[in-house]
Amino acid sequence: MLRLDPFKVERPTTVDEAVALLAAHGAKARVLAGGTDLLPNLKHGLHQPELVVSIGGVAGLRGVKDAGEVLEIGALTTLAELERHPLLAQFAPGLARAAAQVAGPQLRRMGTIGGNLCLDTRCLYYNQSAFWREALGYCLKKDGSVCHVVADGKKCVAAASNDTATMLMALGAEVELRARDGTRRVPLDAFYLPDGAKNTVVDEGELLVCVRVPKGSPARREGYAKLRHRNSIDFPLLSVAVALDVEGVAPGTVTGGLLVVSALQARPLRVSLDAVRGRALDDGAIEELGRLAHGRCHPMTNIADDPAWRRDMVPVLVRRAVADALHA
Ligand SMILES: Cc1cc2nc3c(=O)[nH]c(=O)nc-3n(C[C@H](O)[C@H](O)[C@H](O)COP(=O)(O)OP(=O)(O)OC[C@H]3O[C@@H](n4cnc5c(N)ncnc54)[C@H](O)[C@@H]3O)c2cc1C
């Protein structure tokens, strides 16, 4: 049985109290939302906080609001709520479908959007018990000095594995981060860093309080496709999100949008749609997008399955994501 090391728990009820606790304890504190990622990681000894700041009782961080040109989603809104929220069905259906593919139903009832966006990166050599990792001599990300994925690697390349991040990046969303001395807004594109040891810009003392998602126009089509072993529970082996602006009679002409691929390395990868802008969204254009994405994606041995097979699946997932956008 995996045991938890001892730590103190505080349960603030306001954002001000939460950020004051985080500021006072710095690197020794850790935020707990739904706990579906943090608790297994604590049991594996991947983090050793002195204080866990449990934010489940903080007022004002739950729910989806129509805020004019954007939907404002509180950090504690659960993935299960997003899956079937009427505002998402109307204005950000791709996000609802990406949320519906996280883990399984029980985990989506506990797991929050804030926790999903701040999910720790994952690696076969890291998401293991302390005993397992010790037997291997640990690794660069935690307690060791070598990377088992990249020989002589100086930087961790563990994979971003959060389903909603891929879709939210394609949709051009931004997050709001609150600290004791102020608030800042960060576009998701600037939120993720290419370092698996810490792949977000969230500083010590900061709390993610909400996500703002631009409302889709009638021309926007949103699609999501995920590769995994089982259609439930499993983390992505690859994920592709697409936001396509398509105008005119079917198949329509591409006027803008973005494609994002994740579960590769620490940062989701943007693939521009410039090559197909102004073209009909026919089979040729979709194949071209798949080719472009394939050229940019280089899966590694950081997560399960043959990287060459995962790379071959990139154009397949691009096709599935576009089909999801056009036909869902
Ligand atoms: C068996 C299993 C399968 C899973 N499958 C998937 C999957 O397919 N796809 C997927 O995306 N995820 C998956 N997960 C991971 C997890 O369930 C989800 O990512 C979930 O959304 C995490 O949210 P949470 O509220 O439980 O986060 P927590 O576990 O509470 O927190 C996760 C991390 O975010 C930090 N954090 C949480 N909230 C905030 C905040 N507001 N501000 C700053 N930091 C914060 C925490 O400190 C922690 O580091 C799986 C987990 C398990 C156990």
Ligand code: SF4
């Ligand atoms: S990518 Fe390398 S450093 Fe990062 S967790 Fe995996 S083995 Fe460790």
